[in-house]
Amino acid sequence: MSSTLSRRALLGAGLGGGVLAxxxxxxxxxxxxxxxxxxxxxxxxxxxxxxxxxxxxRVVQRYREEFGAQIATLSNGSDLPIVFETSVLAGKEADxxxxxxxxxxxxxxxxxxxxxxxPYLEEWGLADRITDGAVEEWTDEQGRVRAFxxxxxxxxxxxxxxILEEVGLEVPTTTEELYEAADRLRSAGYGPVAIxxxxxxxxxxxxQILQSFLTPEQAREVxxxxxxxxxxxxxxxxxxxxxxREAGVFVDNAQGFNSDSMLTQYTAGESAIMSxxxxxxxxxxDDRAAETTIGGWPVPASAVLDQPSVIQSFxxxxxxxxxxxxxxxxxxxPFIEYLFSEPVIGExxxxxxxxxxxxxxxxxxxYPLVAQAQDVMASGTVDPVILPDxxxxxxxxxxxxxxxxxxxxPGVGADQIIELxxxxxxxx
Amino acid sequence: MTTTTAAPRRRRVPRTGRTxxxxxxxxxxxxxxxxxxxxxxxxxxSFKDNEQIFTDPLGLPTSLSLDNFAEAISSADLDRAVxxxxxxxxxxLVLTLLLAVPASFALARATGRAGRVIERVFxxxxxxxTFAALFPxxxxxxxxxxxxxxxxxxxxxxxTAMPLAVVILTQFMRAVPRELEEAASMDGASPSMVxxxxxxxxxxxxxxxxxxxxxxxxxxxxxxxxxxxxPDPAQRTIQVALPTLKLTTGTDYGVLMAGTLFTLLPVYLxxxxxxxxxxxxxxxxxxxx
Numbered sequence: 001m002s003s004t005l006s007r008r009a010l011l012g013a014g015l016g017g018g019v020l021a022x023x024x025x026x027x028x029x030x031x032x033x034x035x036x037x038x039x040x041x042x043x044x045x046x047x048x049x050x051x052x053x054x055x056x057x058r059v060v061q062r063y064r065e066e067f068g069a070q071i072a073t074l075s076n077g078s079d080l081p082i083v084f085e086t087s088v089l090a091g092k093e094a095d096x097x098x099x100x101x102x103x104x105x106x107x108x109x110x111x112x113x114x115x116x117x118x119p120y121l122e123e124w125g126l127a128d129r130i131t132d133g134a135v136e137e138w139t140d141e142q143g144r145v146r147a148f149x150x151x152x153x154x155x156x157x158x159x160x161x162x163i164l165e166e167v168g169l170e171v172p173t174t175t176e177e178l179y180e181a182a183d184r185l186r187s188a189g190y191g192p193v194a195i196x197x198x199x200x201x202x203x204x205x206x207x208q209i210l211q212s213f214l215t216p217e218q219a220r221e222v223x224x225x226x227x228x229x230x231x232x233x234x235x236x237x238x239x240x241x242x243x244x245r246e247a248g249v250f251v252d253n254a255q256g257f258n259s260d261s262m263l264t265q266y267t268a269g270e271s272a273i274m275s276x277x278x279x280x281x282x283x284x285x286d287d288r289a290a291e292t293t294i295g296g297w298p299v300p301a302s303a304v305l306d307q308p309s310v311i312q313s314f315x316x317x318x319x320x321x322x323x324x325x326x327x328x329x330x331x332x333x334p335f336i337e338y339l340f341s342e343p344v345i346g347e348x349x350x351x352x353x354x355x356x357x358x359x360x361x362x363x364x365x366x367y368p369l370v371a372q373a374q375d376v377m378a379s380g381t382v383d384p385v386i387l388p389d390x391x392x393x394x395x396x397x398x399x400x401x402x403x404x405x406x407x408x409x410p411g412v413g414a415d416q417i418i419e420l421x422x423x424x425x426x427x428x
Numbered sequence: 429m430t431t432t433t434a435a436p437r438r439r440r441v442p443r444t445g446r447t448x449x450x451x452x453x454x455x456x457x458x459x460x461x462x463x464x465x466x467x468x469x470x471x472x473x474s475f476k477d478n479e480q481i482f483t484d485p486l487g488l489p490t491s492l493s494l495d496n497f498a499e500a501i502s503s504a505d506l507d508r509a510v511x512x513x514x515x516x517x518x519x520x521l522v523l524t525l526l527l528a529v530p531a532s533f534a535l536a537r538a539t540g541r542a543g544r545v546i547e548r549v550f551x552x553x554x555x556x557x558t559f560a561a562l563f564p565x566x567x568x569x570x571x572x573x574x575x576x577x578x579x580x581x582x583x584x585x586x587x588t589a590m591p592l593a594v595v596i597l598t599q600f601m602r603a604v605p606r607e608l609e610e611a612a613s614m615d616g617a618s619p620s621m622v623x624x625x626x627x628x629x630x631x632x633x634x635x636x637x638x639x640x641x642x643x644x645x646x647x648x649x650x651x652x653x654x655x656x657x658x659p660d661p662a663q664r665t666i667q668v669a670l671p672t673l674k675l676t677t678g679t680d681y682g683v684l685m686a687g688t689l690f691t692l693l694p695v696y697l698x699x700x701x702x703x704x705x706x707x708x709x710x711x712x713x714x715x716x717x
Contacts, residue, residue, distance in 0.1 A: 043659055048504045048672025049680060074659035077672040086655050090570040201677070259677040264482040276677075283678040 039070040040331040041324075043084055043094035045317055047075035051279050052151070052352035056098075059344050063335065071335070081105055088113045088322070095325030095332055098317050101138060101146060103394045105320070109146045114320040116144035124333055129340050134314035134357035137390070147318035148336060149357040151348075154278045154373045155204065155311030155387070162291035163190055163272040171293050173308050175244070178298040181272070182249045191271035196262040197254035197408030199401060204388070205275045205297075206404045208311055209244070210237030211385040212303040223391035226400070226425025228418045233304070238414045240300055245408065255408035277311075281369035282353030294372040296382035305383045312377060313387035314357055399424035474686040481681050499680075500673060500687030505661045509669035510691065516578055516653075516665055517646040520585035524593055524642055525635065527586055532597035533623045536604070547598060553591030562651065569656050576658040584656070585646050593638045600634030601627055636705030643698050666691045 046056035060071055074094055076083050081104040087093040097114070099105055108114045121127040121135070126148060134149035159171045167184040169177070182192040195202050211219050213233040221231070228234040244250070251257070251271055259280070266274040267288050275297060284292065296308025319339065325332050338344060346362040348354045353367030355374065364370040376382055392400060403420035406412055412420075465486075473481050474496055475489035501507050535547050565584065566575070574580035604627055612622050628635070650667040657663055670691060673684045 048669075049499075049675055049683060050672075051678075053503070073661070075661055075672065076659045076668075077674065078676070079654060079671065080659070083654060083659050086566060087576070087658065089566070090575045092576055260478065260679050260681065261482055263678055264478050268479050268483055270483075280677040 037328065038331070039072055040096070040328065040335055041072045041074065041094040042096045042098065042335070043074040043076070043080065043087075044098035045075070045077065045080050045100065046098060047077055050077070051282060052348050052354050055347050055352050059339070059347065063338055067334065067338075069331070069335070084322075085113065091324075093322045093324055095322055095328050096335070097320040097322060098150065099320065101149075101315050101318055102389050103397065105146075106390065106394065108320065109140055109144050112323065114147065114322050115326045116146065117148055117321060118143075118145045120321075120329075120333070121145060121148075124337055126337075126340055129359060130357050131314065131359055137314040138318060147320040148340070149314055149316070149318050150339070151316030152314045152355045152357045153316055154355065154377055155208070155275065155313070156278070156281075156294045156373045156376055156382070157297050157308070157310070158266060158274045158276055158281060158284070158369065159293045159295055160266070160269065160272040160288070160291055161293045163188075163269065171295055172298045173295065174298050175240075175300040178244075178249060179247050182247060185272050186248060191251035191265060192248065193250050193273040193275070194257070194262045194265040194271035195250055195254050195275060195408070196258040196260070197250070198256055198405045199258040201259045201262055201275070202254070202408055203401045203404045204311065206241060206407060207388045208275070208297055208309055208385055209241045210234055212240065212297075212300050212305055212309060213237040215304055216386055219386055219388075220391055223386075223388040224393075226392075226396060226422055228421050235414070235418065236302070238417050241407065242412075242414045242417070245410075250408060255405050278355050278370050278373045279353070281373060282364075282367045284369055289369050292369055292372075294369060294376050296376070299383075305385075307381060307383045309385045310373075310377060310382045311387050312384035313389075315387060315390065316355070316357070393425070396425045470685060471689065473682060474689050476682045478679075478681055496680075496682045496686035497690060500683045500690060503683070504669045504672045504687060506666065506669055506687055506690055508661060509664055509666040510694065512578065512657075512663055513647060513666040513691075514694065516581055516585070516657075517643060519582045520589070520646050521639055521642055523582065524586040524589045525638070528590060528593035528597055528638065529628070529635070530623065531590075532594050532601050533619075533627055535594065535598045536601035536627075537609075547594070550591050550594040553588075558651065562655065565652065566655060575656065576660070576663075578657055578663055580656050581649075581653060584652060585642075585649065589638075589642045589645065592641065596638055597631065597634050600631040604630050633705045633708040636702045640699065640702040640706050643702075644695065647695060 042060070044056060046053045057073075060073055063069055064071055072094075080097070080099050084093055084097050084099070085104065093113070109116055121130075127135075130149055134152060135145060138147060138149045139145050161171060163185070164171060164181065167181075167188045167190075169181050169184060172178040172181045178192075185192045195205055207223065210222070210228075210233075213236040214222060214231070215233075218231060218233050222228060222234045228238060251265065257265075262274060263276065263280055263283060265271040266276075267284055269288065281289075281294070296310045299305050299308050319336055321332055340358055342360065342362075345356050345358045345360050348356055349360065349362045349364055350366065353364050353370045355370060363374075377384065389397075400421065403417070403424040406420055407417045469486065472486075472489050475492055476496075480487070480489065531550075535543050535550075538544075538546075569575040569580045572580070574583075608626050608630075609622050612626050617625065648667060649665070653665045654668050657665060657668065659668075661669070670684075670687055673679070673687050
């Protein structure tokens, strides 16, 4: 009998310990902020393998040590917006969210999930610290600056000049030169333009090609409405896209590739040209970077642009202040000021190859292509075009990518592409 | 004196039967290859970089360096995430069994109409879609003050597992001969002793089946863990931590594969330990049928 009791006691203790202890531990509040007003809670997309995540972790740790600050760091990848939004509904959102301005986040200021930062720009001395273009891009229709713009990106074109020289050409700047490059590269066994036709990289290049025939105002209207058929410029852009595709400018089976296969085709030297955002250029290995020239997308003869185009955007991660954070400005302010300090900005540029919205003289020494992309933008040899992300309705984003993926497939005519794109918007 | 025994005559298999055997063998091996090739690809990719993965997808890696694993673990805090997943899964499994075993015991012994009704109510749980329950679950978590804690998920997961667990265990317990229970009762055993000393040992394959199926379900749970447990690296589970290795551009697939393989190890371990019991349970069902 005693042995039975003993077994029972042991079983009970085991189960009780196994179940109750972690439950009681789990009952403790997740966020230190909830247990005290002295802790700053920061929810960031600087997580996992994202460029700059290690720098961010180090910067936060240093801030803790230097100022004795209590900071709780939370992290998510692309799922941050939905997690933040549910936290808002429960009243447990972080004080600061560090996340891109795209899709769901565009509605945060309007919905009251985050507060406009207009009053703090001057007061905290950040108005002169952030480029004007960035502040403008982050301002909504009501004049509210949604967040402090932190990282940014350019979207230039990388040309492998060694391969181009091998086939007897220079970096193409016009469509005619691009056609010739495609022919010669294919003859020599190289892929011409690597692109992720099935994902957002293909969508971006498609929209960039359209912008060769659109003024910025027309482009805004077209990207917001999706009515390509009503715009002669957009229709001409689609025709031009089909001509490029039929001339073999894009690699074979481009409609099946994604951003990662695009980057790999370029870095492996299989393709000579790649349209890529600057944060991806930071991932190009040194030997390939040494034979790369940064430029713009070759301009067609009948374009509204005079020079090759580069997508320019000040959009990247911003520092958003939540409703909770607005009640803790004494903790929020020094942390944000610290993130914008010259040493920290320099650290992000030098050690992670990030493009930053802060005004700085620091250049990416170990990420030469990122620096080249900045120089090209400043050189006046390319024409900037807009990033459509802020104009495309959130719900049309994925259908639009599916539509442009089909556009990269063989045999799809201009009229069909226009119909596909307009359907993607109509189904919103 | 030697005795000679006639060799047993081998039964001739009809030609059509042999063709069928060969065909089914080829199909079985083909199917096994279909399963093994992705697994092979998955393992070798864990030791490669992107260039090797894309340019020579099925080739052997040039090195067996564990750098990808180290990178995955440090970048996404996978070690902490695995511990959290073990904690959440383990506690939820224990709670599931603590609730489902007595419930099934009672339902299996019930002879009245109420028992049948309650059993059907449990079965109705299969009809609730995961997404439909998300918002009310979120509201409940917020109202109870358990939002952004592992505690809520530890209570929630058994609730989602009860229909399957009760249905399986009830069927197993119905197969226990009544005579055994009567003999135990005559020896003075209480109902709880009958459950522990008579029913449970006989139903071990059923319990193992419930544990295995729910382990897989709890371990792989993503949506509720993402929303309810939230973004704290100290608390998030492996399924929430792992996607942070996937980037908008320039994903290091070697690191991602290594991280995924690392998170699958506990699954293989548990499956290896419990698969025999589960097969026994399935075979028992086949014999009964």
